[in-house]
Amino acid sequence: MEHIAYIALGSNIGDRFDYLRKAVTALNNHSCISVLATSSVYETDPVGYVEQACFLNMVVKVATSLSPFALLEATMDIEKQFGRKREVHWGPRTLDLDILLYNHENIETEQLIIPHPRMYERAFVLIPLFEIDESLIIPSVQHPLRSYVEQLSDQGVRIWKSRQAVEEQFMLARKEGV
Ligand SMILES: Nc1ncnc2c1ncn2[C@@H]1O[C@H](COP(=O)(O)OP(=O)(O)OP(=O)(O)O)[C@@H](O)[C@H]1O
Numbered sequence: 588m589e590h591i592a593y594i595a596l597g598s599n600i601g602d603r604f605d606y607l608r609k610a611v612t613a614l615n616n617h618s619c620i621s622v623l624a625t626s627s628v629y630e631t632d633p634v635g636y637v638e639q640a641c642f643l644n645m646v647v648k649v650a651t652s653l654s655p656f657a658l659l660e661a662t663m664d665i666e667k668q669f670g671r672k673r674e675v676h677w678g679p680r681t682l683d684l685d686i687l688l689y690n691h692e693n694i695e696t697e698q699l700i701i702p703h704p705r706m707y708e709r710a711f712v713l714i715p716l717f718e719i720d721e722s723l724i725i726p727s728v729q730h731p732l733r734s735y736v737e738q739l740s741d742q743g744v745r746i747w748k749s750r751q752a753v754e755e756q757f758m759l760a761r762k763e764g765v
């Protein structure tokens with residue numbers, strides 16, 4: 588698989604952990620996607636629209652042979668499969684998947700923007716991303732991810748399930764050369 592991407596997941600309705608587990612399993616079950624690493628699961632205070640329940644958030648690193656647009660389609664299919672409805676802007680959702688990075692590419696279209704334009708200010712994204720890869724450089728600005736993480740203040744981001752426990756409970760089948 589020739590491409591590396593990072594995907595952020597969030598849920599704040601229903602069995603939040605089960606939605607994350609099912610989504611990551613669905614990603615790994617896709618014939619053109621292999622999940623290489625999972626972060627811890629974090630419980631996070633809602634950002635933006637604050638009158639809603641706390642989220643569970645995590646980030647996964649994947650290898651894929653899909654183009655960025657085909658990867659977006661795959662993530663949107665998974666959101667739909669798990670009943671995602673968009674009612675309130677930045678409001679409650681069973682499942683949200685955002686593509687953060689795709690190789691070192693900068694993409695700006697109406698449908699897809701990579702790096703994800705709001706990732707820089709989101710502790711619930713930066714902290715799990717940094718946990719997976721401490722040496723990442725953000726391609727659009729060529730800044731180390733570390734410099735963003737070090738600037739985060741009151742984060743409202745707490746470990747809810749450790750990385751090791753997540754790996755044990757997700758039990759993802761290892762995939763070679765998809
Ligand atoms: N990097 C990206 N990852 C996922 N969706 C993206 C990305 N860039 C643009 N989009 C577009 O955003 C739309 C999804 O918006 P959505 O309703 O999920 O926003 P949101 O999750 O409420 O807010 P936010 O984008 O701030 O997380 C999709 O239709 C998709 O075309």
Ligand SMILES: Nc1nc2c(c(=O)[nH]1)N=C(CO)CN2
Nearest residue numbers: 597631632633634635642677
């Ligand atoms: N803590 C937290 N807050 C949010 C989240 C999220 O995933 N976690 N997603 C949003 C829209 O994508 C808006 N606000």
